[in-house]
Amino acid sequence: MAIDNHTLDGTPGRNAPGTPGTGGRGRKRALFDEKTRFSLLLLAPSGIMLLLFQVLPILIGANASFRDWALYDPQRTWVGFEHYAYILTDPNFLYLVLPNTLLLMFCSVSIGLMIGLALAHLLNRHFFGHAVVQTVILLPLMVAPVIASMMMRWIFNDQFGVVAAVWEGLGFGPIAWLSDRWPSFAIIVFADVWLWAPWFTIILLAGLRSLPKEPYEAAAIDAAGKWRVFTHVTLPMLRPVMAVCIVIRSIDCFRTFDQVWVITGGGPARQTEVFSIYAYTEAFVFLNFGRGTAAAMVGAVIIGLLGWGLYKLLNRFMEVSR
Secondary structure: OOOOOEOOOOOEOOOOOOOOOOOHHHHHHHHOOHHHHHHHHHHHHHHHHHHHHHHHHHHHHHHHOOEEEEOOEEEEEEOOOHHHHHHHHOHHHHHHHHHHHHHHHHHHHHHHHHHHHHHHHHHOOOOOOHHHHHHHHOHHHHOOHHHHHHHHHHHOOOOOOHHHHHHHHOOOOOOOOOOOHHHHHHHHHHHHHHHHHHHHHHHHHHHHHOOOOHHHHHHHHOOOOHHHHHHHHHHHHHHHHHHHHHHHHHHHHHOOOHHHHHHOOOOOOOOOOOHHHHHHHHHHHOOEHHHHHHHHHHHHHHHHHHHHHHHHHHHHHHHHHO
C-alpha cells in the first residue's frame, strides 16, 4: 500500500521528500540558512586575517625548519630533522636556555601571583585615597615592556645607576649588576614581576569581588580569625581564578623576549639567554633561518605540553581540594 505524503488539506506531510528537518537536503538547508550565512560573512574578514598572518607564517616556518635555509645563501634543500637534532643535542639549549626559561617562568609567576594577591586584598577594602593607590598600583600596565626594560637597565647601571649609588652609599661594595649571571637574572625577574603583578591584581581583584558573602558570614559567626578565613574560605573559592592566571601567565612568560633582550641581550656570555632569545639568535644573528624556525617549532611543542600539563595539574588540585 502506498503511503500518502500529503495531509487532508493538501499540505506536505512529515515524510514528504524535501521537507525541512527530515531529509538530508533539509538538514543542509538548515545549516546554511540566511542567519548562518550572515554569521559566516561577518567572521570571514577575521578568518582571512588569521589565515594570512597566523596560519600561513606557521606553515612557512614549519617548512623552513626542514630545509637548509641560511639567510645569506638560502639553498632550501631538504635536510629532514637535522635542525631538530642539532637543537635537542645543543648543550646551550639543554643546560642554559631551558633551565633559564623555566626558572624565569617559575619565579615570575609565583612572585607575581603572591604580590598580586596581596595587592588585590588591599584594593578590595575601601579606605581614604583608594583611587590614588589603585592608580599607582596599576601604573606599570601602561608602560611598554621595552621602556620598562630600558628603565631597569639605567637604574641598575654599574657606574652611574641609582641602585649602585645607593648601594655604595650604604657602605656596601660595588656589585656588577649587569655583568654577572645571577644579578642580571634577578633584574630580569624583577622587571617582569613589576610589569605583570598589576595584571594578577586586576584578575584576582575581580575574583575577590565576585565571591559570595555567605561563607564569610558563617566564618564570622564561628569567630574565625582573618588568617583562617583567608586560608579556609577565600583561597578555596579563589582557586579557579588563580589557576587561570597561572596557566595564562606561564605560557606568556615562556616566550618572554623584550625584557631579556633589552636588559642583558642574553648575556653575559649567554648566561641569561631564554628560549625566545635563542630562537631569535639562531635565525637573525647567526642567519640560519631553518634552525631558528626549528627552535620555534620545538618551543611551540613545549609550550603546548606545558600548558596542557599545568591545566591538568591545577584542575586535579582543585578537584581534590573541594
